[in-house]
Amino acid sequence: MTKITLGLVARTPGASKRNRTGGWRTLRPVVDASKCKKCWLCVVYCPDSAMKKGEKSSRPDYDYCKGCGICARECPAKCITMVEEEK
Ligand code: SF4
Ligand code: SF4
Secondary structure: OOOOOOOOOOOOOOHHHHOOHHHHOOEEEEEOOOOOOOOOHHHHHOOOOOEEEOOOOEEEOOOOOOOOOHHHHHOOOOOEEEEEOOO
C-alpha cells in the first residue's frame, strides 16, 4: 500500500486512485454476510465509494476505506461492525 505523507496535496485528477487512503483507518467495517439484505444503502452512503456490491453481501475495499463508520450507522440490518484496525 502506498504511504501517504502528511500534508499531501493531490493536484492531478484521479490521483485518489493512486493514493490508497485505507492507511489512515483506525477502525475497519466488517460485514456479516449472513445478515446482509443486499439493499446497498451502505454502498450509496459511503463517502469514499469504498463499499462495493458483492455476490453475497456488500464488500469494503480496504485499500480506500477510511473507517468513518457511516456504512455501519446507516445499515438497516445492523450487520456491519466497526472493529479496531490491526497494525
Ligand atoms: S467505513 Fe466509511 S469509508 Fe469505509 S466503507 Fe464504511 S462508509 Fe465507506
Ligand atoms: S446496508 Fe447493510 S444490509 Fe444493506 S447492503 Fe449494506 S451491509 Fe447489506
